Amino acid sequence: QKEVEQNSGPLSVPEGAIASLNCTYSDRGSQSFFWYRQYSGKSPELIMFIYSNGDKEDGRFTAQLNKASQYVSLLIRDSQPSDSATYLCAVPPTGANSKLTFGKGITLSVRP
Amino acid sequence: KAGVTQTPRYLIKTRGQQVTLSCSPISGHRSVSWYQQTPGQGLQFLFEYFSETQRNKGNFPGRFSGRQFSNSRSEMNVSTLELGDSALYLCASSAGQGRVGAFFGQGTRLTVV
Numbered sequence: 001q002k003e004v005e006q007n008s009g010p011l012s013v014p015e016g017a018i019a020s021l022n023c024t025y026s027d028r029g030s031q032s033f034f035w036y037r038q039y040s041g042k043s044p045e046l047i048m049f050i051y052s053n054g055d056k057e058d059g060r061f062t063a064q065l066n067k068a069s070q071y072v073s074l075l076i077r078d079s080q081p082s083d084s085a086t087y088l089c090a091v092p093p094t095g096a097n098s099k100l101t102f103g104k105g106i107t108l109s110v111r112p
Numbered sequence: 113k114a115g116v117t118q119t120p121r122y123l124i125k126t127r128g129q130q131v132t133l134s135c136s137p138i139s140g141h142r143s144v145s146w147y148q149q150t151p152g153q154g155l156q157f158l159f160e161y162f163s164e165t166q167r168n169k170g171n172f173p174g175r176f177s178g179r180q181f182s183n184s185r186s187e188m189n190v191s192t193l194e195l196g197d198s199a200l201y202l203c204a205s206s207a208g209q210g211r212v213g214a215f216f217g218q219g220t221r222l223t224v225v
């Protein structure tokens with residue numbers, strides 16, 4: 001099993017819909033989880049992080065973490081065309097917070 | 113607060129040559145990590161420096177090396193370039209402590225011909 005997997009994609013949603021992006025990880029000891037957004041031709045931008053089980057909300061973005069299932073997701077409410085980008089899940093291995101293992105990313109397209 | 117600065121932004125090199133990339137982290141950040149991004153492999157960790165010491169290393173050949181200076185600026189060197197080294201090289205800066213994320217520079221696009 002790969003360390004961080006993002007299997008669903010590419011994803012296309014209409015403007016105003018909820019986009020759901022999923023990520024699973026293999027290291028049960030991982031403590032922190034990050035979501036990055038990368039526009040085409042640009043570098044990744046940190047948009048969300050979560051440490052505790054449950055939900056964390058920031059504006060239109062909600063990160064959800066389930067450590068028992070080793071699953072982290074990102075929900076984007078009221079999706080906008082400007083949300084069209086690749087979303088990368090990143091997980092540091094136990095004890096190595098500055099070494100991030102990235103999933104392959106999910107490309108989201110929001111249709112006007 | 114200035115962000116992460118990488119230079120140069122673009123490079124074209126010939127096979128067999130060597131290249132040095134530079135990264136200036138966010139002021140106060142002591143950790144600098146380097147990543148290679150390619151369409152096929154995605155983002156892959158190269159190495160991390162913290163307070164001038166290499167703290168973590170990814171699975172790349174010894175042709176890839178780096179260092180960090182006392183002002184936290186970091187350089188990455190690739191010797192004997194191969195066509196497969198063509199990629200976007202990204203530097204990430206973090207405080208290096210606890211549960212903090214990393215902030216990326218604009219990247220250096222390296223093309224090996």
